Amino acid sequence: MNLVIVESPAKAKTIKKYLGKDFEVLASYGHVRDLVPKEGAVDPEHDFQMKYQPIERNDKHVKAISSKLKNTDALYLATDPDREGEAISWHLYELLKNRKYLKGKPVHRVVFNEITKKAVQDAIAHPRELSMDLVNAQQARRALDYLVGFNLSPLLWKKIRRGLSAGRVQSPALRMIVEREEEIEAFKSREYWTVEADLKKEGAPFKAKLAQYGGDKVEQFTITAEKQAREVEKTLLEAAGGKLDVVKVTKKQRRRNPAAPFTTSTLQQEAARKLGFTTNRTMRVAQQLYEGVDIGNGAVGLITYMRTDSVTLANEAVDEIRGYIADKYGKDQVPDKPRVFKTKSKNAQEAHEAIRPTSILYQPRDLTKYLSKEQARLYDLIWKRTLASQMVHATLHTVAADLAAGEGNIFRANGSTIVNPGFMAVYQEGQDDKKTKDSDEKMLPPLKEGEQVDLLAIRPEQHFTEPPPRYSEASLVKALEEHGIGRPSTYASIISTLQDREYVELEKKRFYPTDVGRVVNKFLTNYFTQYVDYDFTAKLEDELDAVARGEEEWVPLLKKFWKPFKERIDHTQENVQRSDVTQEKMDEKCPKCDSPLSIRLGRHGRFIGCTNYPDCDYTRDLNADKAEAEAPKEVGRDCPECGSPLIFKRGRYGKFIGCSGYPKCRYIEPLEKPKDTGVPCPKCNKGTLMQRKSRRGKIFYSCSTYPKCDYAIWNEPVNEPCPKCGWPVLTIKTTKRRGTEKVCPQQDCDFAEPFEEQEAAEETTTD
Incomplete structure (x- = not known):
């Protein structure tokens, strides 16, 4: 009996079908080990020695793998065919190598670019050893990200505000968005x-x-x-x-x-343009298509590996595509010679093929009944792009x-x-x-x-004349790729990290920098110029690629980076004051005390304030003129409690409507009334669930009778009872691993079923 390890249970199920009774296939459920989450996890004083610990949530899966080794003859590590997959296999091996059931047994590394019977069986028949070049490239990337994060983030806390963080590749991406916004603001229309x-x-x-x-x-x-x-x-x-x-x-x-077959970048761009998918959604659905979908006769991998910067197609795939074109469209629609596309990347070994269907004979119309709506739409896009790439001009x-x-x-x-x-x-x-x-x-x-x-x-x-457009997800991914920032597997995480940190906001599918994002970018570009420079970041990515190819050692690379970076950290810590970062001097005097005014960063964004604070408390909105600031704008109706005019005001949580008779009258109301979902509150059954925003701008849903009823949930409610426990409402929840589901909001109920998302854009591809 042989044991094969992959990352996900869906992938394990598909592969098991191809290997038969002599193989057992288990999942590691992703990464099994990571750096200890504290300072000192990477030690620059001792050749950047890295301290790892098992990931607690996956420890039970590692134990299951270890137990299964007792009755196996060999271990096959079959994680994804890129450097991250290589690192997962290495980490798992490091955890298992000293356990008694593995000692003396052969350990093989197998890789396949597609989950088909032929590809999987060929990989098992031709195993190799773990590639430490790929592992070290991933270790170097992880160490760099750790060193930047654990040294820059505390500096941001001290110089700007608590809770901020900075990343090695996210920071240049933030710079792109901020510079585009500044370009738009400086633009003079003609x-x-x-x-x-x-x-x-x-x-x-x-x-x-x-x-x-x-x-x-x-x-x-x-x-x-x-x-x-x-x-x-x-x-x-x-x-x-x-x-x-x-x-x-x-x-x-x-x-x-025709355009070349899809790479990770071009797939994300086209899915954003034509399907309205976010980069995260595209990669999640592509992962499902790669790992396998049951199409009536068991699970089948429908596309090749979706993290790649190669535009190459396998010869057998090209032959099949050309035969299909000749059969369906006529021989005159087949070029005399197969089309060969040139890969732009210097290191196109993240996978050895472009993203394509595992067989062009899996026609989209035949698979529709087996796929979710989003799976069908993305597969259709990949299938058509691949087919078109081998047709005549x-x-x-x-x-x-x-x-x-x-x-x-x-x-x-x-x-x-x-x-x-x-x-x-x-x-x-x-x-x-x-x-x-x-x-x-x-x-x-x-x-x-x-x-x-x-x-x-x-x-x-x-x-x-119009200013340059703000970045969409598609155009940002394209710009990141053109500048060499990040690699195929990182584009989605770069974008989601910027949003999670509230450095940028996505409005009408365009990125806007927040006030905090602007200040963080200003700090980084002023004091860490080299490290948000596009060329520097791209060169560092090229050096990591060189490590992966075995052309460069990873420890000297880290040493070259670390010394000047640490010196810059120390210098900024000692010589830069918080006011240098969070305040911007203005050529204007305070109308109250005649002291200079400055643009400042407060808890809720940038504003104009007096430099003589706290002796002088004069403030106004950044975008308000002086007349508006000194004479608050009236709403146009009177206070229902005291009859004084209502005015627009700004508080610690943003704008609101308040009584001009304050502090004698404390009447207030929100500027935007919460949206009523129409779903009855399941707790009191008297109010309905209203869509509201938290103080940090996150959407949640709470009872309209608050504070009498305090029921609240984070996910969108659905007016349907739970079929398992009978709770009056379900919610719509989206996760990277499971996709979008209807779930019961009760903690002690595990009901979940797939939910079809409303599509953000209509299909525009031609039939």
Whole structure:
């Protein structure tokens, strides 16, 4: 009997099916050992010796594995095929190696990029030893993150506020978001005008844009005011006389090639654009598809490993895809040679293939009944992208026509037609914040040089330049990848960490830095400039990759990092005052005491306050002008208790409505009334559960009769009784491991069942 160890029980179930009765498959349930959670876990004085301890919640799984070894002949470590998976196998081996049941028995490391019968059996037949290069690369990463966190975080507590923390890769990502926001705030919009002609030829309408006026090329800021635009309009109408002359027609044939198969980064980007998935949701669902789904004849891994920066496809997969295309779409839709895509990453060994279906014959429409809605949508995206990557290019005919309105005035019309859609019949890649070009949408009527077309109208249109867009999850992942910050497995955790620390907020799918995020970024960029520098962070990632390849030693790498970093920590500790970080001087005097004002960070964000505090208590909102601060704005109705005007006020938990007669009258009400879910309170059965925000901005649900009834829950309530214990409500809960479920909120009840999430965006891929 042989024992195989994987991370998750779902993966264990799938693999067991392929290995038969001579193999037992158990799960470690992820990491089994981690650094001790206190200072000194990494010792720079002794070659960065690392002190580990078992993870308590998984200790029972390690004991089960140890017990099972008693009746086994060999141990196979089959954790994920990347450096983190390698480290999990090593940590498990370190915990087991001195136990009596393992002594003298062979220990093998096996890796497979897909959970299929052939891949798993091939891996078992060709095991290798643990790679200490991969393990040491992961240890070095963990040590770096620990050293940064355990030294920077206390500094943030002392210089800014308690409870803050900083991370090695999260800090440059925060810098990106803050710098983009500052760029938007500093942006000065400029007015400009364009001039379009509405035209018609033989009943077919089309448009053309002014490209040349009076012999000069028309550029973005050629026309900058309405008066000027109206003069141009008048001149052109007079010169045209109701007709435009076709003076030049240019026809070209253009090719458009398909995008490469998915990497982790591009999958996260496309799932965000097309499905509205967060990076965490994408990776959670992809993990489920990789580990195996029961499709009627047992669990089957549907996609290859989803943490990869490679765009390579296995030869057998390419052959199967090309055969499928020829069969379903025709031989003319198959390129003469298989498409080969070049991997950008220098270290594309996190996995050896792109993300693809384990078999293109697993068609999405055939699997729909076996998959959850989100699994089906993500699989469909992966399947179509993979299929399209091996199809012929799309062929487009483009037309550009110049039409004259008198001497020296040229309008230009662009259009295109698809001659052969090729891969576009299956899939087109999404884009971030890019406006579709006119030539990609318009079709022009047949035009010949020397003929005339009817001029229906000339329309000047006003425009204003716009600042760069804030980052979405897709564009942030793309920027992180372009700068070399993090690696495929870290993008989701970088984003979730920034949100969990309340350094950024996601509003309308765009990232905004919070006041605390801005101050933390200012502190790091001013005093730890090198460590939030994009190039420095990327170079460090490259060095970790070199360790993984066996080209560099990990201890010298840590030494090179640690000495200057520790010196910078000590210098900042001694020489930087809290006021240097949390206050920003202003060229304005306090209206109360004539002392200088400053922008300061308080418990609830940045505000303007007097530097003579506590002797002077003058404050106002950061974005409020002086008149508004000195004369509070009235709500427009009177206090129901004393009749004084109600005014907008700000307290320790944000804005609210209060009585102007304070302190004689203490009437207050929230600025935003809580949302009523309509679900009856299960405790008192008199009120309903209201959606509210905690003082830290976290959503919770409590009884509308509070304080008479104090019932409250964190998860969204559902007006359905628990089928197991009968409690009047269930809640919707989402976790990384189990996904979204309906669960009973009672602690002593373990009822849970899958719940289909409401989709955040509609499917936009083509069939």
